Amino acid sequence: MDPLARAVEAALFAAEEPLDENALAAVLGDADPSVIDAALTDLQAHYNERGVRLVARGGRWHFETAPDLAHILRRTREQPRKLSxxxxxxxxxxxxxxxxxxxxxxxxxxxxxxxxxxxxxxxxxxxxxxxxxxxxxxxxxxxxxxxxxxxxxxxxxxxxxxxxxxxxAGLLDRLDDDKDGTVEEAGV
Structure with a gap:
């Protein structure tokens, strides 16, 4: 594995929160964000079929359990948050x-x-x-x-x-489209 990809992998495992390319570049000594992006793509492909996956949420990268294995690691049942x-x-x-x-x-x-x-x-x-x-x-x-x-x-x-x-999905009760296509009233 490429040394930069290994360093990115280590930084993400050690991070307390998800990191974007600029934060990773800073952690790794001001590396070029475009090179970091290529390393992230390689790592994402590497972890695609493994027990953990590298994912980006809101432009920030982190490892998460593969969805098909999450039930194994769940020790207590999560209380779903009920929203009004x-x-x-x-x-x-x-x-x-x-x-x-x-x-x-x-x-x-x-x-x-x-x-x-x-x-x-x-x-x-x-x-x-x-x-x-x-x-x-x-x-x-x-x-x-x-x-x-x-x-x-x-x-x-x-x-x-x-x-x-x-x-x-049957989630729209009444739909009034205005000219730009936004929903004026929806029962979601």
Whole structure:
């Protein structure tokens, strides 16, 4: 195996959290990120059929147990996090329309959103404050996090299901497409 690929592998195993190419380059003595990217691709192919896999979630790389072996390592049953319908709707709106303000969330949902709903999603690590909108009142805007991508098994937001997939799954109650193809009202 290439010495750089071995060094990248070691850095990822030792890291406390997923790392992007720039962080790996810094850990490895300011290596060229394009060379790091090639090493990551080689490692990903190497681990593809093994007990652990190298995956990128939100542009950050980490090792995770192969999905077909996860049940072997699970010692205790995970308690699934039950989200209210309101929290599920807010999370979906944020994922598809980010960055989005609370007023924009309420306009899409058609009802007021409790601050507690946003707090629950931020405590879960799925939403973060992404800044403030440059409009009067400078409202706070929200966006999804890498933890959201990891929890739902997405490499990026572009992996979210499209309208056709949502419709086929029966998740859209009523659909009003506007000119740019975004969903105005959906029962997700």
């Amino acid at each position: 319908r309101a929290a599920t709707e807010v999370l979906a709106i944020c994922a598809y329309h980010e960055p989005v303000s609370r007023a924009e969330i309420e306009a899409i949902r058609g009802v007021q959103t409790s601050p507690g709903t946003l707090d629950v999603l931020m405590e879960a690590g799925w939403l973060r404050i992404a800044g403030r909108r440059e409009t009067p009142g400078r409202p706070v805007i929200y966006a999804t996090t890498p933890a959201f991508l990891a929890h739902f098994g997405l490499a990026s937001r572009s992996d979210l299901p499209g309208l056709a997939e949502l419709r086929a």
